[in-house]
Every structure is written in C-alpha cells, then in structure tokens.
Amino acid sequence: MAAKENGLSGADQLIIDAIVHVLSRANFDRHNVRLVPIPSSATNCRRRGRNFVYEICKEISQQTQIPLSPALTIVRKVRDQSGLTAKQRSRNMEGAFGVKAGIYPRGDLILIDDVVTTGATVTEASRALRYRGFTLLGSVTACVAQPLR
Numbered sequence: 001m002a003a004k005e006n007g008l009s010g011a012d013q014l015i016i017d018a019i020v021h022v023l024s025r026a027n028f029d030r031h032n033v034r035l036v037p038i039p040s041s042a043t044n045c046r047r048r049g050r051n052f053v054y055e056i057c058k059e060i061s062q063q064t065q066i067p068l069s070p071a072l073t074i075v076r077k078v079r080d081q082s083g084l085t086a087k088q089r090s091r092n093m094e095g096a097f098g099v100k101a102g103i104y105p106r107g108d109l110i111l112i113d114d115v116v117t118t119g120a121t122v123t124e125a126s127r128a129l130r131y132r133g134f135t136l137l138g139s140v141t142a143c144v145a146q147p148l149r
Contacts, residue, residue: 014142042074115141
C-alpha cells in the first residue's frame with residue numbers, strides 16, 4: 001500500500017524486485033511471453049497521480065526484456081474493493097475488463113498485479129483475455145493480502 005497509495009519509490013522497488021525475481025526463475029524458452037498489467041481506474045490514477053501497475057510493469061519489462069502489452073481496459077465502473085467480502089468482490093468485478101480495441105497481444109500472456117486478496121480481479125482479467133482468444137500462462141503478484149473473513 002505504501003507504494004501504490006503513497007508513491008514511495010523504495011516500496012515500488014520492492015514490488016518490482018519481487019516480480020522480476022519470480023519471472024527470472026521461470027523457464028520461458030518455449031513461450032513468446034508478454035506482460036499484461038491489470039489496469040487501474042482513471043479515478044484511482046488521478047488520485048494517486050500515476051498509473052501504478054502500468055509504471056511498475058514498464059520497469060519490470062525493462063529489467064526482464066519481456067515486452068509489455070497493456071491490452072486490458074476497464075469497461076464499466078466498479079466499486080472500491082476495500083471492505084467488500086470475497087463474494088462481493090467477485091460480483092463487483094464481473095464483466096469489468098475488456099481488451100482494448102486495436103491491441104492484439106501476440107504470445108503467451110502473464111498478468112501482473114501488485115496485490116492479490118481474493119483473486120477476483122485476476123479472475124476477471126483472465127476471463128476477458130481468454131474470451132478474446134488469448135493464451136494466458138498465469139499471473140504474478142508481489143503481495144498477498146491477509147485473507148478476508
């Protein structure tokens with residue numbers, strides 16, 4: 001949260017380092033990998049003064065030499081997820097993402113996000129990409145939030 005909400009560059013670097021480490025341990029020899037950041041809403045980008053996940057993905061791409069493909073977009077308004085139960089988060093995210101017009105990420109895609117809580121956001125992003133016929137290898141996040149009760 002210190003990275004995303006407060007813009008602390010040291011916290012950004014911890015997230016970047018964690019994701020780069022995981023990606024560097026994977027064997028992508030038989031894959032044409034592309035990184036796909038989970039998009040943030042325009043409201044959150046304005047409030048934070050930046051598009052946090054996209055920015056960390058640019059740095060991860062530079063360090064790993066894995067191309068970045070910002071293919072996802074938010075297609076409908078969603079509620080703030082904090083304070084929602086796992087079931088509410090899942091319903092909140094249903095149909096929230098689509099693939100940007102004119103963007104055709106070729107290759108095997110890896111979703112990148114900063115934190116996973118219930119998996120609702122990653123699940124919806126995966127659905128949107130698979131619905132359009134893209135191959136998804138998996139997702140990587142730097143942090144796991146404490147389980148919801």
